[in-house]
Amino acid sequence: xxxxxxxxxxxxxxxxxxxxxxxxxxxxxxxxxxxxxxxxxxxxxxxxxxxxxxxxxxxxxxxxxxxxxxxxxxxxxxxxxxxxxxxxxxxxxxxxxxxxxxxxxxxxxxxxxxxxxxxxxxxxxxxxxxxxxxxxxxxxxxxxxxxxxxxxxxxxxxxxxxxxxxxxxxxxxxxxxxxxxxxxxxxxxxxxxxxxxxxxxxxxxxxxxxxxxxxxxxxxxxxxxxxxxxxxxxxxxxxxxxxxxxxxxxxxxxxxxxxxxxxxxxxxxxxxxxxxxxxxxxxxxxxxxxxxxxxxxxxxxxxxxxxxxxxxxxxxxxxxxxxxxxxxxxxxxxxxxxxxxxxxxxxxxxxxxxxxxxxxxxxxxxxxxxxxxxxxxxxxxxxxxxxxxxxxxxxxxxxxxxxxxxxxxxxxxxxxxxxxxxxxxxxxxxxxxxxxxxxxxxxxxxxxxxxxxxxxxxxxxxxxxxx
Amino acid sequence: xxxxxxxxxxxxxxxxxxxxxxxxxxxxxxxxxxxxxxxxxxxxxxxxxxxxxxxxxxxxxxxxxxxxxxxxxxxxxxxxxxxxxxxxxxxxxxxxxxxxxxxxxxxxxxxxxxxxxxxxxxxxxxxxxxxxxxxxxxxxxxxxxxxxxxxxxxxxxxxxxxxxxxxxxxxxxxxxxxxxxxxxxxxxxxxxxxxxxxxxxxxxxxxxxxxxxxxxxxxxxxxxxxxxxxxxxxxxxxxxxxxxxxxxxxxxxxxxxxxxxxxxxxxxxxxxxxxxxxxxxxxxxxxxxxxxxxxxxxxxxxxxxxxxxxxxxxxxxxxxxxxxxxxxxxxxxxxxxxxxxxxxxxxxxxxxxxxxxxxxxxxxxxxxxxxxxxxxxxxxxxxxxxxxxxxxxxxxxxxxxxxxxxxxxxxxxxxxxxxxxxxxxxxxxxxxxxxxxxxxxxxxxxxxxxxxxxxxxxxxxxxxxxx
Numbered sequence: 001x002x003x004x005x006x007x008x009x010x011x012x013x014x015x016x017x018x019x020x021x022x023x024x025x026x027x028x029x030x031x032x033x034x035x036x037x038x039x040x041x042x043x044x045x046x047x048x049x050x051x052x053x054x055x056x057x058x059x060x061x062x063x064x065x066x067x068x069x070x071x072x073x074x075x076x077x078x079x080x081x082x083x084x085x086x087x088x089x090x091x092x093x094x095x096x097x098x099x100x101x102x103x104x105x106x107x108x109x110x111x112x113x114x115x116x117x118x119x120x121x122x123x124x125x126x127x128x129x130x131x132x133x134x135x136x137x138x139x140x141x142x143x144x145x146x147x148x149x150x151x152x153x154x155x156x157x158x159x160x161x162x163x164x165x166x167x168x169x170x171x172x173x174x175x176x177x178x179x180x181x182x183x184x185x186x187x188x189x190x191x192x193x194x195x196x197x198x199x200x201x202x203x204x205x206x207x208x209x210x211x212x213x214x215x216x217x218x219x220x221x222x223x224x225x226x227x228x229x230x231x232x233x234x235x236x237x238x239x240x241x242x243x244x245x246x247x248x249x250x251x252x253x254x255x256x257x258x259x260x261x262x263x264x265x266x267x268x269x270x271x272x273x274x275x276x277x278x279x280x281x282x283x284x285x286x287x288x289x290x291x292x293x294x295x296x297x298x299x300x301x302x303x304x305x306x307x308x309x310x311x312x313x314x315x316x317x318x319x320x321x322x323x324x325x326x327x328x329x330x331x332x333x334x335x336x337x338x339x340x341x342x343x344x345x346x347x348x349x350x351x352x353x354x355x356x357x358x359x360x361x362x363x364x365x366x367x368x369x370x371x372x373x374x375x376x377x378x379x380x381x382x383x384x385x386x387x388x389x390x391x392x393x394x395x396x397x398x399x400x401x402x403x404x405x406x407x408x409x410x411x412x413x414x415x416x417x418x419x420x421x422x423x424x425x426x427x428x429x430x431x432x433x434x435x436x437x438x439x440x441x442x443x444x445x446x447x448x449x450x451x452x453x454x455x456x457x458x459x460x461x462x463x464x465x466x467x
Numbered sequence: 468x469x470x471x472x473x474x475x476x477x478x479x480x481x482x483x484x485x486x487x488x489x490x491x492x493x494x495x496x497x498x499x500x501x502x503x504x505x506x507x508x509x510x511x512x513x514x515x516x517x518x519x520x521x522x523x524x525x526x527x528x529x530x531x532x533x534x535x536x537x538x539x540x541x542x543x544x545x546x547x548x549x550x551x552x553x554x555x556x557x558x559x560x561x562x563x564x565x566x567x568x569x570x571x572x573x574x575x576x577x578x579x580x581x582x583x584x585x586x587x588x589x590x591x592x593x594x595x596x597x598x599x600x601x602x603x604x605x606x607x608x609x610x611x612x613x614x615x616x617x618x619x620x621x622x623x624x625x626x627x628x629x630x631x632x633x634x635x636x637x638x639x640x641x642x643x644x645x646x647x648x649x650x651x652x653x654x655x656x657x658x659x660x661x662x663x664x665x666x667x668x669x670x671x672x673x674x675x676x677x678x679x680x681x682x683x684x685x686x687x688x689x690x691x692x693x694x695x696x697x698x699x700x701x702x703x704x705x706x707x708x709x710x711x712x713x714x715x716x717x718x719x720x721x722x723x724x725x726x727x728x729x730x731x732x733x734x735x736x737x738x739x740x741x742x743x744x745x746x747x748x749x750x751x752x753x754x755x756x757x758x759x760x761x762x763x764x765x766x767x768x769x770x771x772x773x774x775x776x777x778x779x780x781x782x783x784x785x786x787x788x789x790x791x792x793x794x795x796x797x798x799x800x801x802x803x804x805x806x807x808x809x810x811x812x813x814x815x816x817x818x819x820x821x822x823x824x825x826x827x828x829x830x831x832x833x834x835x836x837x838x839x840x841x842x843x844x845x846x847x848x849x850x851x852x853x854x855x856x857x858x859x860x861x862x863x864x865x866x867x868x869x870x871x872x873x874x875x876x877x878x879x880x881x882x883x884x885x886x887x888x889x890x891x892x893x894x895x896x897x898x899x900x901x902x903x904x905x906x907x908x909x910x911x912x913x914x915x916x917x918x919x920x921x922x923x924x925x926x927x928x929x930x931x932x933x934x
Contacts, residue, residue, distance in 0.1 A: 109709055109819040152658040163656060166633070181904040187876075189630060189815040189847045189885040191619040191669055193897050193926055194908045198665035202658055219715035242576055248686035248753050286715050286764070290757025297753070348656040352576040380656045409654075418656040430660050437648040440915070441661045447914045448907070459660055 024052035042084030047094035056211035064178025077147030083423030117146025136161035151421035152202035159379030172212035221284035226319035230274035230309040237277035254379030349414030491519035509551030514561035523678035531645025544614030550890030584613025603628035618888035619669035626846035639679035688751035693786035697741035697776035704744035720749040721846030816881030
């Protein structure tokens with residue numbers, strides 16, 4: 001186990017050396033506090049110094065210095081993660097990418113863009129709009145591209161466009177020893193050597209630090225439709241998800257809200273939702289005829305599966321209206337629990353196991369008698385359970401419930417974390433999910449970061465081996 | 468550099484130990500000869516013994532023995548590769564997966580199938596037809612799934628459905644030291660730890676041996692259309708590729724044949740093709756209306772770009788007829804060069820650089836005055852140049868031409884190998900393409916295969932470092 005004794009403290013000499021690399025550096029308590037915790041409920045911890053590099057070579061130079069001096073380095077995007085992924089739990093250097101947030105080049109006819117890691121995906125898409133292109137993964141919050149890559153974030157439209165890992169072609173990465181390498185290729189097709197690109201994607205800054213990325217872009221769809229269907233039972237709703245996926249239709253979003261959530265949203269925001277399990281769907285197409293035909297197929301499937309309400313539209317304003325409840329759900333939930341926190345669960349399973357997973361969560365919720373709201377990226381077999389809690393005892397209890405759900409998901413052939421990464425929150429489940437492969441992950445960590453300076457305390461359980 | 472001196476020969480004692488693991492073993496010259504070379508022009512080399520394991524534990528046990536005894540092990544699918552990928556150039560054990568060719572389980576409602584690595588993708592698809600599902604990557608030959616995974620094979624429909632790496636979710640892998648691990652997840656969404664799955668995919672058996680794989684499947688499209696367009700200049704054809712890709716249409720195939728190739732095919736097989744650069748396109752849709760609308764858009768684009776001929780159809784028989792030339796091109800080419808060999812080039816670039824790459828190849832072909840036929844997966848920026856040759860001098864010359872094309876592709880931001888892997892043929896280009904990242908690849912190789920027994924002599928150039 002890494003203890004803080006394995007690392008060296010930041011001395012005035014090291015501060016001076018850091019300042020030679022970049023003048024954008026702070027040890028002010030206000031800055032340290034601002035970077036002590038992400039949006040999760042995991043305990044905050046302060047770094048000893050914050051640095052804001054402005055170019056890749058500075059990142060590499062800082063890592064080289066930190067590696068020589070055995071100082072932990074934790075990369076930081078904008079802190080929207082929810083598993084404690086960028087909490088500097090061993091102190092040391094927190095490296096913020098706030099000042100590396102530029103678009104380097106739009107390769108419009110390749111549907112690609114090269115960016116610095118600190119740009120927010122919403123800010124990126126605002127700038128890409130003029131090209132008729134967009135970066136598809138959308139985790140909700142305005143996460144940075146670097147953070148999304150590091151955690152392999154996903155979101156609502158992953159069912160059609162894939163997760164972040166499916167939408168990156170090339171990266172520049174700074175290694176622990178200060179080397180700068182390029183991985184991947186701007187060629188969409190490549191079979192030249194080991195896929196280092198995907199080794200660094202999702203490694204949460206524990207193998208290297210992403211300093212530049214070339215992303216795949218998608219043409220903004222000409223036409224979109226939306227459909228919302230309500231079902232008497234959650235079983236019927238979830239079986240409809242399986243049926244829609246099995247129909248050969250290609251939904252751009254396929255989201256589930258359970259009855260408890262629909263009722264909650266109505267009470268909190270007077271949304272007029274049917275108070276039953278609801279599916280939200282979106283379809284993209286290049287032609288009106290195909291959009292119409294797709295909606296007709298969806299309506300037939302939903303009715304066959306026993307939908308008691310079905311509304312669909314091809315009108316943009318009406319689509320936003322229909323989807324408003326889904327988009328606003330998280331914000332309404334937070335706003336409606338003043339003085340409480342929200343503990344957020346994230347698991348995913350093969351779609352055929354989704355009904356069993358959802359049934360299990362409902363059953364355990366009722367047995368435990370706790371408040372829990374579900375919404376999920378159902379088309380991907382991904383579910384989030386939101387647990388409001390008001391005190392430490394409730395927090396401990398919800399963590400236990402979360403662990404039960406995670407273990408059930410793994411038992412069903414699924415994963416402990418669909419799109420939030422491992423961070424500190426899911427580390428203990430890694431060996432349950434991956435078994436003997438965790439030793440291989442550790443050996444790669446040891447190879448690329450022998451001193452363990454890169455985002456220590458993340459991904460791997462902390463009570464057995466050095467990483 | 469590994470020399471054969473680094474490895475131990477197969478002794479009678481080792482043969483006896485291998486026989487205890489599996490009785491499916493041969494040292495007969497006929498068997499050794501059958502496994503001495505793939506379909507490439509790279510020099511043949513015989514293994515010392517062939518083994519045909521029938522289960523994963525046997526694979527692991529053989530590797531453990533080979534690792535302890537310092538004996539090279541080269542995995543073998545069915546030998547359809549074209550860069551010498553499975554040639555046992557240091558002798559030792561050739562491990563054929565011919566007898567591990569079963570479907571383990573069809574997960575029909577997940578659109579997944581779990582298979583042993585020795586099954587041919589065409590055989591797999593024949594068995595999947597009853598489920599209305601198919602495995603999309605199609606490299607042409609009936610390559611095994613294990614070989615396709617090891618080389619990250621791609622093919623005609625990659626423009627819509629991705630390469631092999633995009634169509635695998637989970638694998639079981641035997642490591643050099645005899646450990647069996649599982650990587651990836653049947654959950655389509657996962658962000659739990661390092662992406663070992665994609666580290667092993669495309670590693671050509673040099674990091675581990677794939678013993679089982681769960682693949683993504685696609686619903687067989689309800690409706691397909693085809694279009695064939697001829698252009699006066701290759702520039703116009705290639706710019707049309709960029710325009711079709713930029714239109715937001717989603718072709719399932721977008722293939723280019725150059726004028727030399729069209730003329731050759733007419734002469735050889737009387738196909739009645741327009742003797743000019745030709746684009747072959749295929750579209751898949753769930754509704755006739757969308758298929759019709761798509762074809763209309765394609766026709767408009769082609770005519771805007773100056774197409775002098777355009778034929779399109781939604782009829783299945785007519786589609787096969789239209790596409791016959793493209794599907795039969797390789798076979799016709801081989802058949803029409805009796806006594807000659809075909810040297811096959813494979814590079815890919817970002818689509819915006821495709822016109823410059825194609826122009827360069829044409830220019831150099833004319834300057835060199837050699838016969839060369841192009842056909843390419845144009846929608847992916849991927850081109851194959853076929854060089855017939857009759858003797859060693861011509862072979863050397865075509866290799867040199869190949870090297871020029873590869874260097875140009877890399878200069879244009881592309882790759883030395885789009886879909887054929889590195890093998891022995893592309894190893895020397897790896898440092899040109901990947902620079903300092905090659906050292907990272909080597910360190911991972913060293914970590915997972917410290918004795919270098921796994922498919923030695925592949926991927927890495929052989930004249931500098933131990934791997």
